[in-house]
Amino acid sequence: MILENLKEAAKDPILSLSTACRQDTNPNKVDLGIGVYRDDQGITPVMEAIKIAEKRLLQEQSTKAYIGLAGNEAFNQVMIDLMLGDSSSKQRAVGIQTPGASGALRMLADVIKASTPDATVWLSDLSYANHAPIMKTAGLKVRYFPYFDPETKRVQTDAMMTCLQDAGANDAVLLHGCCHNPTGADLPFEGWERVTDMSIKQGFLPFIDIAYQGFGDGMEEDVRGFRYLAERVESYVLTGSCSKHFGLYRERTGIAVVAAKTLEQSNRVKTRIVEAARSSYTMPPDHGAALVEIILNDDMLKANWLAEVESMRLRIEGLRHKLVATLRGKSGSSHYDFIAQHKGMFSVLGMTPEEEKILREKYAIYLVGGGRINIAGMQERQIDYIAQSILSL
Ligand SMILES: Cc1ncc(COP(=O)(O)O)c(C=O)c1O
Structure with a gap:
């Protein structure tokens, strides 16, 4: 039974x-x-800007009715702005709010599976403990590329690039945008340049996971390598988490972003992410995203938040x-x-x-x-x- x-x-x-x-x-x-x-x-x-935004939300929120399937679209926009800055790829980037970056990882994995059933996702050796389980549960194959050198405790960029020569058009390569979990060893800028060239030449899909923006060298500095890549590759997918830099761990606030060749294509992929979300959790929780939207759309609150992240x-x-x-x-x-x-x-x-x-x-x-x-x-x-x-x- x-x-x-x-x-x-x-x-x-x-x-x-x-x-x-x-x-x-x-x-x-x-x-x-x-x-x-x-x-x-x-x-x-609980961060100061979050406390202030929560007070405001309590006073101003007039309904708890369902929000759209892609979550809070204003949140999606401010998060895209935060991660992409002035990157030209923003014009073809679309987002959907997800339950944490974990939800985004799974939704993007589902969409990769739907698009290319025998796709392989390449992970760094080591990587975030939940990357492989999420990818495998979505039915994707997982392979590893050398990353952390146990001797030097740095990234073995040459060995990584040599191995990634095997990644082709049916593959996605998952890179941590910054503050690599678990090793702390980040891909040097030159590594981002090389992966970018390889993606253009070999056709693999860069899959970027940004969970700690602002915790490494600074809010803008931490995404320099990612933005370099984003401007040049044909397509990429991206996850963003608000657990750490907004301290919203339990509010499950994240985003999945797709930038395909054209905005029209990105929007088509978005309908498939929405479809994947609909048949699992349907809609993401609202509270955390509503707070992030308030903070990032208010100059004073944003400055307060940036200062607190910087102090952390x-x-x-x-x-x-x-x-x-x-x-x-x-x-x-x-x-x-x-x-x-x-x-x-x-x-x-x-x-x-x-x-x-x-x-x-x-x-x-x-x-x-x-x-x-x-x-x-x-x-x-x-x-x-x-x-x-x-x-x-
Ligand atoms: C690299 C990485 N990606 C994703 C996540 C998941 O974050 P979230 O709490 O937004 O689901 C984490 C959490 O520790 C992480 O370290």
Whole structure:
């Protein structure tokens, strides 16, 4: 009978780690696992501009009636503006609001599958833990290209490009727009130039995922490589998340963007994304997108929001430098200097599973398998303890 033979699902490695940390009674425990930004008190704050926008929304919203299938179109436009800036490809870009970037990844995967049933999506090795499951559940094949060099802790651009020579017109290549999750190693600008040329020559579809705009070098700087590509390739697809830079994690606010050869083609693809959405969740939740629309359409609120994102970015950058300086001071070695070169919330330190186990069981320091630490989850007072523990391995 239906349901009887179902086995229990495997536990989500990141979320179960977070639960284990919550239950740990060690007073020194540090949760560097789950990917949320925290301030120096360990709190993931509701941003000031969001609070103001929420008040305004509460006063002004007059209905909770359904919104269109593509969600809030004004939100779609401001998000396209934020990610694309003045990029000429904006004229052929269309968006649909989705439940987080996760929803966008799945809707775009569904549309790729509908268009090219035997398509392969290429992922960086390593990549965001949910990329492969989402692509595979949509029925797409997944292949990996070399990305993170465990020795140098940087991107192996040459090896990546050599491998991607196998990607052709039935393939999509998924790139993190900035602040690569989990490694923290971003594709250098020259890498974006090379991928752009290869896409033009080989015909693969660039699939860009932007989840941390503003957390690396700045709101505009972080999308320089992506915009270079967007202006030159024939078509691309893009996902955007408001979980991190608007702190709207639980509001599930994201966007899927398509820029095909012409606006007419993009609009045709949009009808297929809408169709995919209709047969799964139908419409995205409204609240988060309504707030983003208010903020990005109001100069004062936007300036307030940009300043807060910048302060978050500077905090993360400061933590990176403090951790490196402490590790250097205690060990006299420059082994961990790469942490300061990485961008965004995460860095992969390259520990073995045994070392991760020691950190967890002996020091109550929780990090994601593969040695990913969430820099944005640290508090300054914990840095000494974290550095000492790492160096004891
Ligand atoms: C690279 C990347 N893409 C997408 C997502 C999904 O974000 P959202 O919360 O908008 O679904 C994340 C979340 O951590 C991410 O790191």
